[in-house]
Structure formats: structure tokens, C-alpha cells
Amino acid sequence: MNSNDFIAKIAPAAIRDWQSSGVSAALTIAQAILESNWGTSALAKRANNLFGIKGTGSAGSISMPTKEYRGRVSFTVNAAFRKYKSWDESVTDHTRLLLNKRYEQALRRPGREAARRVAAAGYATDPNYANKLIALMDKYDLYQYDAEMGEEPMTAEEKKQFEALKETVKKQAERIAELEKRAEFKMPDWAKEAVKAAVNYDKKHPLIQSPVQGSYDFYRLITIMYRRGLFNKSDAG
Structure with missing residues (x-):
């Protein structure tokens, strides 16, 4: 799977969660790329875990070696990581994790700022974590996926008003179509x-x-x- 295919596969779920929860789609895609090495990591292949989230997932857990940092010194340890049934489940769980109070400052933020805030909140121990995410966003123009639904997702009230407006427009369109149909009615x-x-x-x-x-x-x-x-x-x- 090349980079374009990977992004295309992840983007719909990332945009969905950006719209519904405020977790930047650009951030989600960049983290999936970095954490899973474009879906080629053993964790991604064996556990459908794209984000290196530890613990127990919908399909259990799996023990894997992982690189950690103490300051700027790296070391490898074994840890239990969440296992999922699909990549989509992994994206959903990543969103759920970022909705935790620990990461609330990253919500409703565009890509670059979201990356900095997630890193500052301790998502990863790598001191260059935010810079690596932003470099991916820049290189692959991941910001477009935030723009896909507007600069900010709609609030619950805005979504309610938007749905009501769509229903009104739909009824008006049906009424106009009926009137046009009658206007064009041929003599029976x-x-x-x-x-x-x-x-x-x-x-x-x-x-x-x-x-x-x-x-x-x-x-x-x-x-x-x-x-x-x-x-x-x-x-x-």
C-alpha cells in the first residue's frame, strides 16, 4: 500500500471524527502514519493498532516491544497494546482517547496546534513528536482534511439547526418539483x-x-x- 492509498483509507474515518468530536483529521492521519509506519508496523498488521495505544482493545491485547524515551535517551521495553478488529476501530478508539480530559486542549484545534498540544500533554515520550507530526502534515498536505468539513466542526446546536435547514430545503424542493410537474401536465x-x-x-x-x-x-x-x-x-x- 503506497502513501496515497494509506491516507485515502484512513481519511474518511478521520474526517468523520473531526466533524463529530473535534479531533483534527490532519492530526489523526499524521499520527496513524507515524505510529504505524504507514500501516506496515507489526502492531498495525497483527493488532490493527495504528496509534500505539496501550491496554486492551475490542479484540484483546498483544505484547510488543516499544521504544520509550527518558529525556533524550531511548530504550526498548515490552508492553501490552490494544488489539482491534479493524483499522476503523483503531481510529475510533484514538478519538475516544483524545476526548479524555488530558487532551482536551487539543480538541477543535487545526493540525499544527493540535499536534503541539497532544505532544505537550504527553501522548508520546519522543521529544520531537510534535515536529515529526507537523512535518508529515506539511509534506502530504494533511490540512486539507480538516478543511474538508470547515475550519472547525459544527457544534451540537449548529448540527441540529443545519439538519432542520436541510429538511426545510428538501420540502421546498419537493413542493417546487410538484408545482413544476403540474405546470407541465399534459392534457389527459x-x-x-x-x-x-x-x-x-x-x-x-x-x-x-x-x-x-x-x-x-x-x-x-x-x-x-x-x-x-x-x-x-x-x-x-
């Missing part, structure tokens, strides 16, 4: 005799001109009038 066979009688009622003063088109209600009214004998050729003056 059952109305032809009545329309002809109305047109020929009086050559000098016909009841109606010869309409090319009329509404359903128009043809219905003319037909009822005709069938009730409200205009007949014999009545013409």
Missing part, C-alpha cells in the same frame, strides 16, 4: 372532450382558448363543468 384523454367543447362553445367568445398545457386541477374542473351540462354547444349565443 378523459379531459379532451370537455376542453374541445369549451373551446368551441362560442367562436367569438370561447370559454377558454385552446390550451397547450394546463394543470391537473384545471382539466378536472373543466371536465366536471362539462359533464354537469354547465356549458353545451346548444347554449351558445
Whole structure:
């Protein structure tokens, strides 16, 4: 899987969670790239864990060696990491983790700022963590995925208002379509005799001109009038 394919696979879930929770999509994608080495790490392959989150996941846990830092000195230890059934579950759990109070300062922040705040909150012990994330965002223009849904996600109230507006627009569109349909309604066979009688009622003063088109209600009214004998050729003056 090349870089474009990896990003394309992760982006929909990242954008979804940016819209619903305020976790930057650019941050999510950059962390997935960095933590999983583009999905090629043993943890990503064996546990569908893209973010190096420790603990127990939906499919249990797996013990793996990991590099940690004490200051700028690195060392390797074994740790239990969360195991998932899919990458989508991994993205969802990453969002859930960042909704924790510890990372709240990173929420509703664009990519660069979110990266700095997540690093400052101690997501990783690597002192260059934020810079590495931002470098990935810059190189692959990951900021576009935050812009996908606007600079900031909608609040719950804004989403409610937006859904109400969409419903109103939908109803208006249906009403307009119905009116246009009626305006373009062609003369039905059952109305032809009545329309002809109305047109020929009086050559000098016909009841109606010869309409090319009329509404359903128009043809219905003319037909009822005709069938009730409200205009007949014999009545013409």
C-alpha cells in the first residue's frame, strides 16, 4: 500500500471524527502514519493498532516491544497494546482517547496546534513528536482534511439547526418539483372532450382558448363543468 492509498483509507474515518468530536483529521492521519509506519508496523498488521495505544482493545491485547524515551535517551521495553478488529476501530478508539480530559486542549484545534498540544500533554515520550507530526502534515498536505468539513466542526446546536435547514430545503424542493410537474401536465384523454367543447362553445367568445398545457386541477374542473351540462354547444349565443 503506497502513501496515497494509506491516507485515502484512513481519511474518511478521520474526517468523520473531526466533524463529530473535534479531533483534527490532519492530526489523526499524521499520527496513524507515524505510529504505524504507514500501516506496515507489526502492531498495525497483527493488532490493527495504528496509534500505539496501550491496554486492551475490542479484540484483546498483544505484547510488543516499544521504544520509550527518558529525556533524550531511548530504550526498548515490552508492553501490552490494544488489539482491534479493524483499522476503523483503531481510529475510533484514538478519538475516544483524545476526548479524555488530558487532551482536551487539543480538541477543535487545526493540525499544527493540535499536534503541539497532544505532544505537550504527553501522548508520546519522543521529544520531537510534535515536529515529526507537523512535518508529515506539511509534506502530504494533511490540512486539507480538516478543511474538508470547515475550519472547525459544527457544534451540537449548529448540527441540529443545519439538519432542520436541510429538511426545510428538501420540502421546498419537493413542493417546487410538484408545482413544476403540474405546470407541465399534459392534457389527459378523459379531459379532451370537455376542453374541445369549451373551446368551441362560442367562436367569438370561447370559454377558454385552446390550451397547450394546463394543470391537473384545471382539466378536472373543466371536465366536471362539462359533464354537469354547465356549458353545451346548444347554449351558445
